[in-house]
Amino acid sequence: ETGVTQSPTHLIKTRGQQVTLRCSSQSGHNTVSWYQQALGQGPQFIFQYYREEENGRGNFPPRFSGLQFPNYSSELNVNALELDDSALYLCASSSLGASSYNEQFFGPGTRLTVL
Amino acid sequence: AQSVTQLGSHVSVSEGALVLLRCNYSSSVPPYLFWYVQYPNQGLQLLLKYTSAATLVKGINGFEAEFKKSETSFHLTKPSAHMSDAAEYFCAVSVGFGNEKLTFGTGTRLTIIP
Numbered sequence: 001e002t003g004v005t006q007s008p009t010h011l012i013k014t015r016g017q018q019v020t021l022r023c024s025s026q027s028g029h030n031t032v033s034w035y036q037q038a039l040g041q042g043p044q045f046i047f048q049y050y051r052e053e054e055n056g057r058g059n060f061p062p063r064f065s066g067l068q069f070p071n072y073s074s075e076l077n078v079n080a081l082e083l084d085d086s087a088l089y090l091c092a093s094s095s096l097g098a099s100s101y102n103e104q105f106f107g108p109g110t111r112l113t114v115l
Numbered sequence: 116a117q118s119v120t121q122l123g124s125h126v127s128v129s130e131g132a133l134v135l136l137r138c139n140y141s142s143s144v145p146p147y148l149f150w151y152v153q154y155p156n157q158g159l160q161l162l163l164k165y166t167s168a169a170t171l172v173k174g175i176n177g178f179e180a181e182f183k184k185s186e187t188s189f190h191l192t193k194p195s196a197h198m199s200d201a202a203e204y205f206c207a208v209s210v211g212f213g214n215e216k217l218t219f220g221t222g223t224r225l226t227i228i229p
Contacts, residue, residue: 004158033215042205042219043159056216090158094215102215106151106159 002027004093004107012113013081021076021110023091031055031096032074033104034066037088049074050096078112086114117142117208121220129228134178134193136223138206141187148189149207149217150180159205165189176200201227 005024013019025032031050035043045058049068063079072093078085088111092104122137140146147166151159163174170182176199180191189206203224207217 031215033217035217035219040222042207042221043217045216045218048216058216092159092217096215103161103164104215104217105161108158111156 004091004105006089006091006107006110008110009108010111010113012115014115015081015083017081017114018077018079019081019112021078021089021091021112023074023076023093023107025072025074025091025093026105029093029095029105030072031094031102032068032072033092033094034074034076035090035092036060037090037109038084039087043090046076055096081114083114086112088112117146117210117218119206119208119218119220121204121206121223123223124221125224125226127226127228128196130198131195134191134196134200134225136191136204136206136225138180138189138191138220139187140189140206140208142208142210144210147209148180148182149209150174150178150189150191151205151207151219153203153205153222155202162191162204196225196227198227198229201225 033048034046037043047057048055052068068074088109090109091107094102094104118141120139149164150162165182173179206220
């Protein structure tokens with residue numbers, strides 16, 4: 001069973017640029033959630049995708065957007081990067097609907113630095 | 116809305132001593148509660164979870180936590196600390212039932228003193 005993978009592992013961008021982060025969900029999972037973890041903080045929920053549709057969103061501006069593909073992998077896109085977007089971005093996959101609660105399995109994260 | 120508060124951003128214990136990391140939650144509906152561990156430059160690993168079954172939950176690596184509704188707490192304990200336990204620990208809450216958004220605390224950094 002393949003776990004959750006994310007790419008790239010590290011990324012450096014400049015303010016105003018756009019970035020795309022990728023996540024491959026665990027085999028058999030249909031849901032991907034994205035979290036932002038700023039340095040010294042706990043992860044914050046960005047949004048969740050279930051069967052290619054957004055299924056909940058946290059308190060993040062519209063320049064944070066996402067996609068989920070038919071194979072349930074996902075992308076996180078951030079436009080007009082700001083210095084405060086520097087963080088570890090975590091992807092988690094789960095199997096929504098299998099039971100009353102479905103564990104989220106986290107990937108290793110992508111470290112984004114905005115200069 | 117739900118939230119968690121982790122008391123103590125840094126905790127230091129001697130090797131072999133009791134580990135106690137505190138977490139209090141707030142939720143308008145019965146919560147699901149979790150403890151995750153994060154090692155440097157890595158993602159999150161689930162230690163244990165409470166999903167409305169037994170109130171005393173046992174997890175991996177000898178950790179356990181007790182759900183106390185009257186105290187709105189879910190503290191993490193381990194009887195004897197090991198050097199390998201040094202990491203960042205996060206408490207999280209969710210309401211489940213199709214809304215699996217995790218709300219995390221700010222974390223507690225655990226240091227083990229040899």
